[in-house]
Amino acid sequence: MQILDGKKAAQAIKDELKISVAQRANDGKKIPHLAAVLVGNNGASETYVAAKVKACEETGFKSTLIRLEADISENRLLETIEDLNTDPDVDGILVQLPLPKHISEKKVINAIDPGKDVDGFHPMSVGKLVEGLQTFIPATPYGIMLLLEQYKVETKGKHAIVIGRSNIVGRPMSILLSGNSNPGNCTVTLCHSHTANLKEICLQGDIIVAAIGIPEFVKADMVKEGAVVIDVGITRVADPTRKSGFKLKGDVDFDNVSPKCSWITPVPGGVGPMTIAALMKNTYLSCDTKN
Amino acid sequence: MQILDGKKAAQAIKDELKISVAQRANDGKKIPHLAAVLVGNNGASETYVAAKVKACEETGFKSTLIRLEADISENRLLETIEDLNTDPDVDGILVQLPLPKHISEKKVINAIDPGKDVDGFHPMSVGKLVEGLQTFIPATPYGIMLLLEQYKVETKGKHAIVIGRSNIVGRPMSILLSGNSNPGNCTVTLCHSHTANLKEICLQGDIIVAAIGIPEFVKADMVKEGAVVIDVGITRVADPTRKSGFKLKGDVDFDNVSPKCSWITPVPGGVGPMTIAALMKNTYLSCDTKN
Numbered sequence: 377m378q379i380l381d382g383k384k385a386a387q388a389i390k391d392e393l394k395i396s397v398a399q400r401a402n403d404g405k406k407i408p409h410l411a412a413v414l415v416g417n418n419g420a421s422e423t424y425v426a427a428k429v430k431a432c433e434e435t436g437f438k439s440t441l442i443r444l445e446a447d448i449s450e451n452r453l454l455e456t457i458e459d460l461n462t463d464p465d466v467d468g469i470l471v472q473l474p475l476p477k478h479i480s481e482k483k484v485i486n487a488i489d490p491g492k493d494v495d496g497f498h499p500m501s502v503g504k505l506v507e508g509l510q511t512f513i514p515a516t517p518y519g520i521m522l523l524l525e526q527y528k529v530e531t532k533g534k535h536a537i538v539i540g541r542s543n544i545v546g547r548p549m550s551i552l553l554s555g556n557s558n559p560g561n562c563t564v565t566l567c568h569s570h571t572a573n574l575k576e577i578c579l580q581g582d583i584i585v586a587a588i589g590i591p592e593f594v595k596a597d598m599v600k601e602g603a604v605v606i607d608v609g610i611t612r613v614a615d616p617t618r619k620s621g622f623k624l625k626g627d628v629d630f631d632n633v634s635p636k637c638s639w640i641t642p643v644p645g646g647v648g649p650m651t652i653a654a655l656m657k658n659t660y661l662s663c664d665t666k667n
Numbered sequence: 668m669q670i671l672d673g674k675k676a677a678q679a680i681k682d683e684l685k686i687s688v689a690q691r692a693n694d695g696k697k698i699p700h701l702a703a704v705l706v707g708n709n710g711a712s713e714t715y716v717a718a719k720v721k722a723c724e725e726t727g728f729k730s731t732l733i734r735l736e737a738d739i740s741e742n743r744l745l746e747t748i749e750d751l752n753t754d755p756d757v758d759g760i761l762v763q764l765p766l767p768k769h770i771s772e773k774k775v776i777n778a779i780d781p782g783k784d785v786d787g788f789h790p791m792s793v794g795k796l797v798e799g800l801q802t803f804i805p806a807t808p809y810g811i812m813l814l815l816e817q818y819k820v821e822t823k824g825k826h827a828i829v830i831g832r833s834n835i836v837g838r839p840m841s842i843l844l845s846g847n848s849n850p851g852n853c854t855v856t857l858c859h860s861h862t863a864n865l866k867e868i869c870l871q872g873d874i875i876v877a878a879i880g881i882p883e884f885v886k887a888d889m890v891k892e893g894a895v896v897i898d899v900g901i902t903r904v905a906d907p908t909r910k911s912g913f914k915l916k917g918d919v920d921f922d923n924v925s926p927k928c929s930w931i932t933p934v935p936g937g938v939g940p941m942t943i944a945a946l947m948k949n950t951y952l953s954c955d956t957k958n
Binding site: 562 | 792795797799800823841842845852854858859861862863864
């Protein structure tokens, strides 16, 4: 069993971006600028946004963090998005999800200029992804593709099982893995809560991507010898022995599954850092194509 | 074995639309108007467009057929699209594919106003489809969903095998069947030219959708007893005994496969008429939401 080390792979990507940004600065060109919008103060969201801002600092990107109160009106949030859309210095706009319940996430995402939609959630970005056109690929699936690429994991002709059909991970993941690209060209089975014989299906997987948000859902008896296992889950589970009061658990029962795998991502240190690296790549791309 | 009779189901949809259109006319409201653009004179394209125009006549829709020479420039075609985009009387624009090689299909499709994109091929339409938002669903997969609905074929929790990953059929079909809707909620495996063990995978299918364009590709030994088989293929195969010089063949070896099926679509008379009915529904929807 070998570890798909997302921390290391993400660092390599950030190092490359740092060099490219420094080169741009030297050439007197514009520096990539990511604007992150955080509504309220959900603990996990705070952590994620902080990690993104830190990644900007590490790579030499400019970042702006806009904090809004949890009770902000939808209209005020939409105005904030519009200001960022029209600000020529901003290359990428990211609205940290989830949003408070009185705000429509779809409306907010659809309000982002597709040219700055570095999270890749706008319908225009998603449509281009499906059609194989250049676009911003949602950060988590993009990060997974970059990780597979970095470790030269063979995907062509393999059977990939994607568990979870969310618009943020499972669905775009299934589209990317089945696309005519490298990585890609997998036969893909997309599973979800209505899947009847999940264990049987998982056992066919040369590659399994678990994105359901249920800690340790994928057990050893669901995974065949030699499989590649990608664990997207990251759930906070109470742990009174830790200072934080919690530990992070993936969707895969790592201790029992990993001995059967050819490759597996750890949690933390797998998909998480790659998601951030992918977001940085999207933001760089946005800046580079326009300036 | 029972036949999923696309001709009959399409007729029922057209009959309903005809009543709705007559009602609109009675109420002094606008009548749906489909504009079809046909470049060159490919035989199959002529047939398809003629069938669409005829369906407009049957349902009381207004239709305009714009014929352009095969050597028209891309720019001239784009101007034609723009004229249709801005014509308030036109509800739906359909550009019959394929286009001559000197014209970029993507550019032309992307030029259609998403609000009139009744073929559902614009990235914005595709993105909305993925995200489960109301949109124009590509006509062939939409027609198949309507057929499954009409015949109350149970899909929830079933394993659907989609063979072919084209943007026009296989890919959107896989998205629709795996969506949280009815019909839908299938576990979906998307297969294509790189799929290693297609026969084994097909044998798991409660539902098989064949959309590869290879006549009689799906053989009886690839289909399990009781499967639902949807045949999207429609290839002209030379037949000197016929006046036309050809006959139409599906992707399924109907004679040998059909005895094993619970339901199967014939070719012709299955998916083809449903595609046209779906296009009519999209055009009606476009008119109805705006007027």
